[in-house]
Amino acid sequence: MKQYHPLTVAAKRPETRDSVRIALEVPAELQDEFSFQAGQHLPVSVKRDGKTLRRTYSICSVPGDWPLEIGVRVQAGGAFSEYAADELAVGDEILVMPPGGQFHAEPDAGKAKTYLGFAAGSGITPVLSIMATILRDEPDSRFALFYGNRRQSTTMFIDELFALKNRYPDRLQLQFVFSQEDQEFPIAAGRLDADKVRDLYTAFCRGTPADEAFVCGPDTMIDAVSAALVELGLPPEAVHSERFGVPRKTKGSAPEKAAETTGAAVTVVMDGHRKHFDMDPSDDNVVDAAAEHGIELPYSCKGGVCATCRCHVREGEVVMATNYGLEPWEVEAGFVLACQSRPVSAELVLDYDKT
Template sequence: MTHAVDLTVSEKRQLTPSSVELTFAVPEELHKSFAFKPGQYLTLSQEIDGDKVRRSYSLCSAPHQNTWKVGIKKVDKGLFSTWAHDIIYPGASIKVFAPEGKFTINPGPDDDQNYLAFAAGSGITPIMSMIQAVMAQAPRATFTLVYGNQSPEHTMFLKELEALEQLHPDRFKMILFYSRSSVPGTRFGRIESSSIKHLFLNDLNGTLFNQFLLCGPEQMIQTLKEILPEQGAKAENIHDELFFSTSEQAAELKQGQCALTIVLDGENTVLTVDKNTPVLDAALDHDLDPPYSCQGGICSSCIARVTHGQAQMIKNQILTDAEVAEGLVLTCQTLALSDELTVDYDEA
């Protein structure tokens, strides 16, 4: 499904002083289109103060629960998150795109893996879906969560996670870090290099982990990507989703214009654009409706395939080298290098 549908917010629940959980009522006829894997997200679209705004929020419910819930943390100057936190109410309608995302797992009866997840702040939302799925659908698997926040009051899903730990004491373990609160039974500080190494020498020592799931700010993920291989983790078993990006990669801007052909919904549209204009921006400027969400290169909503010409990405923290070699690009980050460029959304 490439177009959004109107869904009703059936429930709004306050999780912390700065975060809410929204539940969407998905009609039965859309259940197949909205089927999802643990870890995927929904893209929400809403007109706010005269501007159409899209944002992606991870599903925090698990597929077997047959519910569609997202967790939204209010961020400073965040247009959509502020609207969702302060304005939206049960019974309201929001345009929602079908679930997508590559940060997923596939637990089942034969799954006997040991999962290790690191999350910070709202990075818990996709991990929450994964934990519930593993506990319900993979009785032979275990799950260890290392979870960082400022304080218990600002910890999303704390009560639910504690309940899961009590229900599955042999299969689910949680290690909490608080940067601004000293709480018995938890760690004081952040999930950083020294604390991660200390965990592997102590709490995590003796368990052979098979899958590593990382979700949160860029610095935490980069640190973990450096340390985990030292602890025996294979690169193909380390999966991450970036929630906050601070890095800016420099791209060599090309002068001149490009004949850009955009293939979308079976139609070819030819545009004349500056080579230093991202493909997605060019499409939106010409009133096309390609899939997109974050516009910052940290989700996968705007993926397309370059089928003719040459292009470069300003930054890429989603696609693998193999996918890039196949021509896949994040169009919000894609600049033309050649005088002609064809980008196909339908073949992505």
């Protein structure tokens, strides 16, 4: 089972006036465990005023480069992001879990593909890593990035993006879209919604149909962009997406607490050891119920997004309130998000060691 490790902040610098980039030193003995695929994220944990704060941030650096770098957008009232921006200093240690997440590229030097990236705001963080890695590792592939922001001053990683454009002028297309700044050309103004995707695709991808797309942003943007790309002909399995934040629940988006949800005798298998606790029908989810019995299970967002709490149902059955973090094949294979799971069988065995 993955565990948190203390990592030292090696560098920190502002990206924009409301975002920072943080570099984390990974000691040589942990570099295997912290190796990652472009697009994956890092769960981080700090203690503030007696409370544990956990968040998940995408890695913006490319595999093989150390230290690891993450981008943090500062949210007003966001306990972790404000701490990261205002107080966290070079030399401080924070707890970091090895990278995870299914939103990633698998570059292959033999491929010659056309990739699209659609990113909104800090959604650029994993897309930057994916794009830089593909351009580095697939010399015959091309990448077109469509990047939406309110205005240029809030656009993260702008220097890197132009540096990549200079490095790969023939294989990288960059198109910015600003929603709160006048633009000379209408295509560069507005939001990344379905109409904008159709306009951008028509303008930039004529004659070169895309093979795969990577989409990262808030949930409404993801839904609109992904649906438009599928309408334009991309196979659904070629449209990869990563939501940031915890999606707003709309009416009917999550099942009611299932009437048949039961209490259960729960066993968790971690690092080959077994721990037991009883869950009440009134318990909200496996992670919180375990904590009440002094058993700490891995988690970060507790919103069904990051998949830090992913485990395998070895025996029994659960219902999940929501799932934005697991791919269909994982659900079919019996993986669940413990932070969203409640038992519907009297016995439940959850395996954290199965990958």
